[in-house]
Amino acid sequence: xxxxxxxxxxxxxxxxxxxxxxxxxxxxxxxxxxxxxxxxxxxxxxxxxxxxxxxxxxxxxxxxxxxxxxxxxxxxxxxxxxxxxxxxxxxxxxxxxxxx
Numbered sequence: 001x002x003x004x005x006x007x008x009x010x011x012x013x014x015x016x017x018x019x020x021x022x023x024x025x026x027x028x029x030x031x032x033x034x035x036x037x038x039x040x041x042x043x044x045x046x047x048x049x050x051x052x053x054x055x056x057x058x059x060x061x062x063x064x065x066x067x068x069x070x071x072x073x074x075x076x077x078x079x080x081x082x083x084x085x086x087x088x089x090x091x092x093x094x095x096x097x098x099x100x
Contacts, residue, residue: 005064012067016052020074023048027078027085042085049078 024030026048028040056071063071 009064009066012063013070016055016070016074019048019052019055020078023052023078024081027081029081029085040085042082042089045078045082045085049075049082052078 021030023045025032025039026041026045028038031038052071052075056075059067
């Protein structure tokens with residue numbers, strides 16, 4: 001594999017990782033490094049997941065196998081975490097309603 005392709009794979013992985021980190025922060029799974037706090041914004045998390053999905057669609061025929069796997073794994077992980085966070089919110093709301 002040429003050095004250019006390897007460099008581009010690294011840059012692609014970095015780009016996807018940047019969106020992934022932003023999504024994880026928005027999901028409330030990671031602390032925001034700027035505020036050192038955990039805040040949840042599921043709409044914002046969905047936006048970052050959508051950006052990664054758009055990358056997957058727009059680059060579909062132009063990716064190495066490694067890059068395809070990065071996208072598949074990242075999207076799967078984020079979607080599972082989104083479901084988990086929604087479930088936690090729903091459970092918390094039900095518990096609050098029962099206490100009222």
